[in-house]
Amino acid sequence: MHFSQRGAHVAVLDNGSKRAWERELGVEPLVAIRSLDERVHIWQEISGRSIELFEGDLTDADFVHATLESFRPDTIVHYGEQPSAPYSMIDVRHATFTQANNVVGTLNLLFAMRDLTPDSHLVKLGTMGEYGTPDIDIEEGYLTVDHNGRSHTFLYPKTPGSMYHLSKVHDSHNMHFACRVWGLRATDLNQGVVYGLETEETVLDPRLVTSFHYDEVFGTALNRFCVQAVAGEPITVYGGGGQTRGYLNIRDTLACVALAVDNPAERGKMRVFNQFTETFTVLDLAERVREAAAQLGIAATVVHAENPRFEAEEHYYNPKHSGLVDLGLEPHLLSQELIDTMLQRIVDHRARIRPGSLVMNILWTPQPATGPTAGS
Amino acid sequence: MHFSQRGAHVAVLDNGSKRAWERELGVEPLVAIRSLDERVHIWQEISGRSIELFEGDLTDADFVHATLESFRPDTIVHYGEQPSAPYSMIDVRHATFTQANNVVGTLNLLFAMRDLTPDSHLVKLGTMGEYGTPDIDIEEGYLTVDHNGRSHTFLYPKTPGSMYHLSKVHDSHNMHFACRVWGLRATDLNQGVVYGLETEETVLDPRLVTSFHYDEVFGTALNRFCVQAVAGEPITVYGGGGQTRGYLNIRDTLACVALAVDNPAERGKMRVFNQFTETFTVLDLAERVREAAAQLGIAATVVHAENPRFEAEEHYYNPKHSGLVDLGLEPHLLSQELIDTMLQRIVDHRARIRPGSLVMNILWTPQPATGPTAGS
Numbered sequence: 001m002h003f004s005q006r007g008a009h010v011a012v013l014d015n016g017s018k019r020a021w022e023r024e025l026g027v028e029p030l031v032a033i034r035s036l037d038e039r040v041h042i043w044q045e046i047s048g049r050s051i052e053l054f055e056g057d058l059t060d061a062d063f064v065h066a067t068l069e070s071f072r073p074d075t076i077v078h079y080g081e082q083p084s085a086p087y088s089m090i091d092v093r094h095a096t097f098t099q100a101n102n103v104v105g106t107l108n109l110l111f112a113m114r115d116l117t118p119d120s121h122l123v124k125l126g127t128m129g130e131y132g133t134p135d136i137d138i139e140e141g142y143l144t145v146d147h148n149g150r151s152h153t154f155l156y157p158k159t160p161g162s163m164y165h166l167s168k169v170h171d172s173h174n175m176h177f178a179c180r181v182w183g184l185r186a187t188d189l190n191q192g193v194v195y196g197l198e199t200e201e202t203v204l205d206p207r208l209v210t211s212f213h214y215d216e217v218f219g220t221a222l223n224r225f226c227v228q229a230v231a232g233e234p235i236t237v238y239g240g241g242g243q244t245r246g247y248l249n250i251r252d253t254l255a256c257v258a259l260a261v262d263n264p265a266e267r268g269k270m271r272v273f274n275q276f277t278e279t280f281t282v283l284d285l286a287e288r289v290r291e292a293a294a295q296l297g298i299a300a301t302v303v304h305a306e307n308p309r310f311e312a313e314e315h316y317y318n319p320k321h322s323g324l325v326d327l328g329l330e331p332h333l334l335s336q337e338l339i340d341t342m343l344q345r346i347v348d349h350r351a352r353i354r355p356g357s358l359v360m361n362i363l364w365t366p367q368p369a370t371g372p373t374a375g376s
Numbered sequence: 377m378h379f380s381q382r383g384a385h386v387a388v389l390d391n392g393s394k395r396a397w398e399r400e401l402g403v404e405p406l407v408a409i410r411s412l413d414e415r416v417h418i419w420q421e422i423s424g425r426s427i428e429l430f431e432g433d434l435t436d437a438d439f440v441h442a443t444l445e446s447f448r449p450d451t452i453v454h455y456g457e458q459p460s461a462p463y464s465m466i467d468v469r470h471a472t473f474t475q476a477n478n479v480v481g482t483l484n485l486l487f488a489m490r491d492l493t494p495d496s497h498l499v500k501l502g503t504m505g506e507y508g509t510p511d512i513d514i515e516e517g518y519l520t521v522d523h524n525g526r527s528h529t530f531l532y533p534k535t536p537g538s539m540y541h542l543s544k545v546h547d548s549h550n551m552h553f554a555c556r557v558w559g560l561r562a563t564d565l566n567q568g569v570v571y572g573l574e575t576e577e578t579v580l581d582p583r584l585v586t587s588f589h590y591d592e593v594f595g596t597a598l599n600r601f602c603v604q605a606v607a608g609e610p611i612t613v614y615g616g617g618g619q620t621r622g623y624l625n626i627r628d629t630l631a632c633v634a635l636a637v638d639n640p641a642e643r644g645k646m647r648v649f650n651q652f653t654e655t656f657t658v659l660d661l662a663e664r665v666r667e668a669a670a671q672l673g674i675a676a677t678v679v680h681a682e683n684p685r686f687e688a689e690e691h692y693y694n695p696k697h698s699g700l701v702d703l704g705l706e707p708h709l710l711s712q713e714l715i716d717t718m719l720q721r722i723v724d725h726r727a728r729i730r731p732g733s734l735v736m737n738i739l740w741t742p743q744p745a746t747g748p749t750a751g752s
Binding site: 100108 | 468475487513519521522523536546553556
């Protein structure tokens with residue numbers, strides 16, 4: 001909708017798999033989402049602009065090839081992956097599905113681009129979670145290493161924290177190859193944790209609402225904390241809560257993707273942006289939600305739950321993120337007002353909250369831990 | 377056979393896929409290989425030792441789980457992947473097959489180890505080709521980086537040169553995760569290019585001969601050059617021939633795997649060995665084969681063919697490889713005598729050489745090259 005509104009001729013590829021995963025796990029977005037078909041019609045009704053629909057699976061090479069042959073895009077914005085770390089950690093089947101699905105879909109795209117639209121620009125959703133939490137500064141995608149009197153610039157080495165995050169690291173290596181060897185152009189957006197409910201387009205009509213997840217599998221920290229507060233459940237911080245991550249408002253995600261699209265990478269280059277606007281500890285976010293809720297008369301508590309993940313809870317974290325700012329990004333920083341607005345919108349839909357999906361206990365290490373300590 | 381001879385209780389997992397890929401491409405080993413079943417029986421006849429056989433596919437999680445549940449190995453030596461860079465570059469289907477097959481098979485093993493045999497040691501075949509040819513020294517698996525006054529030790533960053541090599545990089549990241557998070561133990565053997573025809577066990581009976589490929593897809597440089605010389609075909613060096621790689625004798629590969637098995641990695645650690653004994657340029661190898669052939673009265677010529685691959689033809693290359701030497705490896709270095717022996721054995725089987733499979737023209741960049749220059 002964002003690009004269509006800007007006047008672009010837009011097509012959407014989808015196979016509805018996110019909805020299938022929701023059904024599988026018994027979770028659903030806070031506000032019901034209409035079918036893609038309906039949303040396309042509503043968008044046309046409101047904006048007068050049409051969006052083309054290609055229904056199929058990115059892991060089907062013929063479908064991807066046929067779609068690119070028909071549509072011939074200048075730009076491909078690729079969000080079509082299994083996006084949840086907990087989902088990928090449920091068991092071996094969910095892990096291998098996540099990696100095969102994400103890696104094969106992206107490879108099919110890269111080959112179709114090579115053969116049909118080699119000048120098109122791939123804007124691919126990665127994640128800040130690819131990096132992990134190294135003890136040195138996280139640069140934007142590349143790291144120049146001086147070693148034994150010589151120097152080389154590498155893809156920044158990654159230490160990801162789940163089977164899902166690993167799939168994105170694999171994608172980055174595959175895209176880098178396609179740029180180096182085939183001369184394609186790509187932008188890898190290492191996105192932080194997204195929060196927020198609305199974009200400039202979704203507010204045009206309530207039927208265009210976007211997916212807002214608060215469950216353990218597809219929900220992200222701030223969103224989940226707000227829903228826990230409204231539901232009268234404790235705000236659950238995993239472990240000590242010192243885990244620091246990059247965050248951004250959903251409106252800024254669209255601004256970032258638009259900046260990447262408007263300023264394409266050079267042929268032969270995989271450009272990398274670290275796409276977030278601020279860093280917070282998990283505990284800091286929880287406290288902010290608790291305070292904002294209190295001002296609205298909602299008494300929430302913050303509890304430290306056993307961490308189902310394997311991650312360092314106290315660590316150095318200094319990721320650079322100047323690339324998108326240099327292109328003109330003007331961040332919407334996290335304010336009390338924004339949390340208030342989120343809480344109020346959630347109150348409007350509180351009848352739909354399923355408390356059972358707030359904490360689902362998907363464990364990174366399902367057997368008694370036998371390994372070394374996280375962060376060691 | 378090597379481990380069985382040493383007294384270990386050995387099981388083999390196989391689904392016969394290498395033979396299927398050979399049939400698909402119309403290539404075959406220089407000497408016909410008997411079925412796995414026959415080889416197991418012949419081995420029992422000769423050595424008095426039995427090898428258990430599990431027929432199935434590593435990408436079948438149930439098969440892998442059931443096998444580990446039944447056999448409960450102390451050590452898992454994992455060679456069960458699609459092993460050819462050219463095969464992975466044929467087209468999108470071969471690329472996605474290679475990555476999904478290799479990545480999913482290894483993940484199924486890691487999960488089964490986690491759930492059933494968390495103390496077992498995985499010895500996994502990687503490749504020196506994972507590293508590419510960076511401008512700094514290649515360390516054994518890890519690189520300590522000093523950056524902005526701080527320091528961190530990373531998995532050595534990789535710049536692999538094919539869809540196959542990428543699959544091994546993905547495996548390394550997945551194994552590293554399994555060691556870090558689940559406390560498994562693994563050794564990643566970044567093997568160089570293997571040459572040679574015989575091991576101590578295959579020479580015990582001609583029916584136990586091992587697979588010797590000379591075709592463009594499954595054959596490696598020295599083997600292929602020897603067969604080209606015997607077949608009266610030109611020895612084809614890709615491009616300038618300055619490409620430098622690590623090589624080792626097939627007997628040393630077994631010695632390396634045995635050293636890794638006898639000295640397992642610690643729990644929670646992925647240990648990495650760079651498994652080769654010498655480096656050569658491709659042109660140097662070709663010249664050595666030409667000279668050895670001349671002494672046997674075979675007049676061979678060396679030609680520079682257009683390079684089907686995308687790789688730097690002149691580059692810095694200084695990979696460390698002390699880990700296995702420290703454990704006691706005594707290399708069989710490449711000698712004129714060894715090349716003589718190889719050439720003579722190939723002469724014995726020259727009637728089976730299929731000249732058409734020596735050069736198959738699988739191109740890394742099938743369309744007119746539009747990208748940057750290799751090595752830039």
